[in-house]
Amino acid sequence: MRLNWTGEPWHEAEPLECAMVVPETADCATFTFRAPSGAWFDYQPGQFVTLDLPLPGGNVQRTYTISSSPSRPLSISITVKAQPGSVGGRWMLDHLRPGMRLGAWGPAGIFSSLRHPAAKYLFISAGSGITPMMSMATWAWDSGEMPDITFVHAARRPSDIIFRDRLEQFANRVPGLQLRFTVEEPDPFRTWPGYRGRLSQIMLGLMAPDYLEREVFCCGPAPFMQAVREMLVSLGYDMARYHQESFGAPVHSEAEAPEINDVSPVETARAEILFATSGVTATCAETDTVLAVARRAGLNIPSGCTFGLCGTCKVKKRSGDVHMVHNGGISDDDVAEGWILACCSNPMGRVEVEV
Template sequence: MNAFAAPPLYRHLDEMAPWNDRLQTLECIGVSDEAPEVKTFTFRSDNQTWFRYQPGQFITLELPVGDEPLMRTYTLSSSPSRPFSIAVTVKAQPGSLGTRWMFDTVRPGTLLRAYGPAGDFTLHRHPAAKYLFISAGSGVTPMMSMLRWLNDCAPWTDVAFVTCARRPEEIIFRKELELLGSRMPGLSLGFLIEERSSRESWFGHMGRIDAVRLPLLSPDFREREVFCCGPEPFMQAVRAMLDNAGFDMARYHQESFAAPAKEDVPPVSSPADDPVAEATPITFSLSGVDASCLSGQTVLQTARSAGVRIAAACEFGLCGTCKVKCDGPVDMQHNGGILDDEIADGYILACCSRPLGAVQIEA
């Protein structure tokens, strides 16, 4: 065999290791249009690994825009039942620097760093006999991931799928949803638009989802496990509507693309400058930097103040992008962005960890 021959294109799953976000990058293998200003980007690993995640989870992409890369979090629209590639479906909002860069730049062959997957917005965390998926706009992406998984693995599942858009041509995945509706015996589809379009006729439901239209689209919604995703005002309206209808809100789950405002990084001062502040020593071993963490400051804030780069996106303990190895005690208040076995292996989320003593960070 030629020592310089390319590795075989196909390998069995049991011959491959899972993708490691710290060692491998993503290679774009396809870009497709889904709706106006909406594209799907499909990726494979650059090192023949497979993707292990739960339908509905997200990844964080590192986009080389400007002097400092942008960290942008996108829900996976693909299904883990097809583990050789992953896909994100994104909508370019006005002023969306990162997404617009992807539209203009990412092509088959483009390599990107990525972190994840993470998130607990998935039906696997909330098994039920019947589901109701409610989405608006690009909020359909985690629902599509879950529905694709159900189609591959449990096509008989009882699912009511309601998706809302401004106009008919803006219904993301409409053709695929209609195809799945003809193949999945337990799937009922409900499309709801706000206004007619000159591009195509429409004979379906119109208006915004409310207490009158929801029972028409899903008469037994009170008996279902509800997953909702879309713009925050949309999700607020759905929450209020269900609550007023007497729905058991413990069975309501939502995902939002918006992160809370990032807190400012306080300036670092030495103990001599501020004798009241209690400074804790932090060593960033890979960077060869010793720093002092003021009382109340996170590992991420200290790293930035010391000129050490730790990748971070959400900065409230959810996305898992800032996961680093730590030797020493910390107080970590996260929101699900790290697993128990990762914590046991010595990893922390830098954005929400505050040292309780001298620590060494692998960064």
């Protein structure tokens, strides 16, 4: 069907018509929409739209980041991955087909590289949090200027990396777009030459050695974004240049942006560590590590790398809280059972450990 483009921008009073459905990965697809009137789409890369979905039990409204770029204004696309317990996404994957029309509101949102011009960017995403990064990367590609973007993405497996082929096509043509993927595990019977494991400080330093010079945009599950923030803070990054968007709760305006109140060690705050096995109590600053305090007290905790990678300094915490930013030297199960790595754990208040 050939449309007669009106030269007018799309307005939310007009429904969107699904024009195409493209599978991306398992349980993930891109839905492309157009305006029946022939209107074009005006938005900022990284923004989102709200769709009115006609579910059997009644209409529900869900927000989805736009994965296409405003540099290609004749259509608009969203990429949906069914999350555990998903209702709207599951309905779209199972039932939304070309020709169907949906009510929509927007575009809206403040998560966009256009709002924070910079010479260098660092995009960090996980899972379907890649969608706004794809929009911003496409915009940079279409701008006609050489981009300087390091694009870091974490996925469960290589086959779960959304937009991988398209991003590699971009990167193969311009040296200014550097792709850095890390996965939890490789696909069966397929070689994976890239990074493996959870994103860490060491990995980030290898992926983007000049990260301190880059404007950071981050999107993914809340625990992932918190881990990224903790990494950057501990590495001395200027967090005024950090921007994030949760794909679970997009923000419409600056006024609605939630405050990020991460707990981090304060040099002037005092703490106390009880080394229970030795019967030694030591006072210190929150910025001191358990390992450093133990050494000053004449106690020996076996250690190796001293930056949370080897796991040699793992000790049991009996009580209290620590701030620990490690590099993969301890498992989530161990942390849940009370184990910490002494070399990268800062005491927050009074802490008791088995040393």
